[in-house]
Amino acid sequence: MSSVRFESVTKHYGQTVAVEQFDLEVADGEFVTLLGPSGCGKTTTLRMVAGLIEPSGGRIFFDDREVTRLPPRSRNIGFVFQTPALFPHLSVADNVGFGLSVKGAKKAQIGDRVEQMLALVGLAGYGGRLPAQLSGGQQQRVALARVLATDPTVLLFDEPLSALDKNLRETLKYSILELQRRTAKTAIYVTHDQTEAFAISDRIVVMNAGRIEQIGTQTDIYLDPRTPFVAEFIGANNALLGTVAAVGADADEDGRHAVTVAGDGFSVECQGRNGLAVGDRVIAYLRPEDIRVLDEGEQATQRNVVEGEIDRVIFEGATAQLRVRVGDRQLRVDVGGGKRLTLGDRGRTVRLGFDRLNVIPTGVGLPGVPVEDVAPDATA
Amino acid sequence: MIARRPRFKLIDVVSHAYIWLLLLVFVTPFIVLVGYTLTATSGTSTAGNFQFVFGSFLDNLKWSLIISAATLVGNVLLALPAAYGLIRYPLPGKRLLYTIVTLPLYVPGAVIGLSLLLTYYFTYHLATSVFGLIFAMMICTFPLMLTPIVVAMKDLPVVFEEASECLGATRWQTFHKIVLPLIGPGVSAGLMLTFIIVFNEYLVTLFVHPNDITTAPLRVFNVVKTAGLAPSTTALAVVMQVISLAAILLFFRLFGTRYFKGTYLI
Numbered sequence: 001m002s003s004v005r006f007e008s009v010t011k012h013y014g015q016t017v018a019v020e021q022f023d024l025e026v027a028d029g030e031f032v033t034l035l036g037p038s039g040c041g042k043t044t045t046l047r048m049v050a051g052l053i054e055p056s057g058g059r060i061f062f063d064d065r066e067v068t069r070l071p072p073r074s075r076n077i078g079f080v081f082q083t084p085a086l087f088p089h090l091s092v093a094d095n096v097g098f099g100l101s102v103k104g105a106k107k108a109q110i111g112d113r114v115e116q117m118l119a120l121v122g123l124a125g126y127g128g129r130l131p132a133q134l135s136g137g138q139q140q141r142v143a144l145a146r147v148l149a150t151d152p153t154v155l156l157f158d159e160p161l162s163a164l165d166k167n168l169r170e171t172l173k174y175s176i177l178e179l180q181r182r183t184a185k186t187a188i189y190v191t192h193d194q195t196e197a198f199a200i201s202d203r204i205v206v207m208n209a210g211r212i213e214q215i216g217t218q219t220d221i222y223l224d225p226r227t228p229f230v231a232e233f234i235g236a237n238n239a240l241l242g243t244v245a246a247v248g249a250d251a252d253e254d255g256r257h258a259v260t261v262a263g264d265g266f267s268v269e270c271q272g273r274n275g276l277a278v279g280d281r282v283i284a285y286l287r288p289e290d291i292r293v294l295d296e297g298e299q300a301t302q303r304n305v306v307e308g309e310i311d312r313v314i315f316e317g318a319t320a321q322l323r324v325r326v327g328d329r330q331l332r333v334d335v336g337g338g339k340r341l342t343l344g345d346r347g348r349t350v351r352l353g354f355d356r357l358n359v360i361p362t363g364v365g366l367p368g369v370p371v372e373d374v375a376p377d378a379t380a
Numbered sequence: 381m382i383a384r385r386p387r388f389k390l391i392d393v394v395s396h397a398y399i400w401l402l403l404l405v406f407v408t409p410f411i412v413l414v415g416y417t418l419t420a421t422s423g424t425s426t427a428g429n430f431q432f433v434f435g436s437f438l439d440n441l442k443w444s445l446i447i448s449a450a451t452l453v454g455n456v457l458l459a460l461p462a463a464y465g466l467i468r469y470p471l472p473g474k475r476l477l478y479t480i481v482t483l484p485l486y487v488p489g490a491v492i493g494l495s496l497l498l499t500y501y502f503t504y505h506l507a508t509s510v511f512g513l514i515f516a517m518m519i520c521t522f523p524l525m526l527t528p529i530v531v532a533m534k535d536l537p538v539v540f541e542e543a544s545e546c547l548g549a550t551r552w553q554t555f556h557k558i559v560l561p562l563i564g565p566g567v568s569a570g571l572m573l574t575f576i577i578v579f580n581e582y583l584v585t586l587f588v589h590p591n592d593i594t595t596a597p598l599r600v601f602n603v604v605k606t607a608g609l610a611p612s613t614t615a616l617a618v619v620m621q622v623i624s625l626a627a628i629l630l631f632f633r634l635f636g637t638r639y640f641k642g643t644y645l646i
Binding site: 050052071072073076077078079083085087088089098099102103146147150 | 537539540542544545546547548550557558561562
């Protein structure tokens with residue numbers, strides 16, 4: 001059990017930058033997820049922790065021990081790959097005992113440990129089988145048992161569920177979390193799936209183009225994205241490009257000020273982070289679920305009320321997605337509860353009320369997703 | 381509904397007949413050879429033909445087996461690291477290197493034999509020796525050993541080696557516990573091809589063999605030249621055939637069951 005510390009870790013492939021100035025401290029026993037689109041450098045970062053890739057610059061520490069140039073075998077890590085990567089010519093028991101046997105442990109001791117680990121992942125009695133005789137989910141559980149058998153200090157997961165079907169992913173991600181909690185091991189988990197990241201992490205590191213965009217808990221990242229990339233990558237968002245027209249003098253208890261953002265044909269009021277000044281170019285992000293469709297004759301309590309015409313109603317079961325034309329832009333509105341059943345049809349005029357917007361200056365973070373004035377097709 | 385009689389399928393009959401005909405064409409020479417051996421000519425008997433084999437021919441067989449075994453061991457020891465390096469390391473000029481190494485496949489045996497003979501005499505100032513003969517065999521068959529191993533290595537996902545190293549195995553442990561068993565089909569194919577070629581090699585051997593060593597194929601040819609097509613000569617050939625066949629069956633027995641069946645399912 002140990003903490004993991006990255007100090008300006010960098011990886012270049014010729015001119016291509018895979019990871020740039022990566023700084024992070026993962027606490028002892030913490031579950032941290034690296035989340036980002038493919039090619040953002042998250043897997044490269046993980047492989048550098050394992051020693052499968054050598055960094056071009058920077059240093060990696062396990063507690064106070066520098067491991068930057070150590071080979072994988074000297075790091076005492078447990079790496080779970082995208083595929084189970086069970087040795088096909090060895091039995092399940094020999095796979096689980098492999099780490100101990102190469103370190104010269106006694107046969108009886110290995111046998112006990114293997115039994116214990118297989119029981120831990122719910123596969124007691126499967127030791128005699130060959131990997132090919134197990135299902136995909138069982139294989140991945142054996143892979144988990146195999147890394148846990150060596151009692152590693154750090155667990156590393158490289159999209160371990162991406163090759164499995166949806167139901168299995170659901171159950172296995174909680175198994176992984178439970179095993180990590182029970183063994184109290186430090187874990188770094190790589191995924192491009194935000195629901196997975198949200199379900200199991202203590203903290204999430206959002207990465208883009210080899211850099212960290214934001215580090216925070218699920219609520220930090222969802223409710224308070226710091227860069228346009230994070231706002232657009234996590235969940236769905238309507239983006240309104242404009243400038244800060246006014247900043248209120250008084251701060252609320254969170255240190256936020258009332259700001260007015262005005263753009264082409266709109267003007268919205270909301271609470272904005274400290275540091276915004278009149279004239280700043282910003283994007284105001286409006287979550288589809290933060291917009292309320294007002295009933296006819298309902299007194300609006302929201303600061304912003306706009307009127308629009310329904311373009312499309314997409315019934316998704318638990319929620320309904322609306323595309324509402326407001327002026328010459330289209331807003332996505334997610335409606336839940338009983339109201340989703342009484343929305344009416346396209347062409348109907350509705351009033352929309354909203355308070356919560358995230359105002360983020362343009363030019364923060366890296367230009368990842370191209371910023372459009374309105375992004376109605378952003379999917380969750 | 382009218383029950384239809386199963387139609388007489390002409391195409392099936394034709395294709396089966398075709399396969400059996402081909403088989404017959406392939407097998408005929410061997411049947412003829414065995415048959416000829418079993419015909420006792422005047423003054424000899426069938427058993428006598430084979431007694432002749434186990435008399436003086438035993439020495440030739442012994443040399444053939446020694447040279448084959450030495451070539452197998454030498455080539456497998458060379459080819460394993462070579463294949464590993466060719467596939468796992470970013471070597472500059474990899475393709476050129478591979479092409480050069482596989483050159484003996486495309487060069488006629490007589491040319492190889494002649495050039496080796498010249499090399500031994502004028503470059504190394506050595507007379508022909510058993511080591512020279514083994515070396516010649518190794519050069520001729522190295523591509524046959526290397527190619528299947530390279531193919532197997534290429535097909536082996538690198539993730540098994542990474543998993544092994546992350547579990548604490550050294551490079552050597554990873555190689556002999558993980559890589560070697562998983563490229564087993566390639567290695568055994570290389571061993572089999574090499575054995576069959578070396579055991580039956582005639583042309584290159586003719587150039588570089590030392591005077592006191594006569595391999596089995598060389599002997600067969602010599603006897604055919606001097607004594608003609610006697611049943612005792614074909615008995616030699618039959619023995620060689622049986623040994624080759626036994627070797628193949630042995631390889632399948634040793635490696636076939638364990639490694640040829642669907643080796644890795646990720």
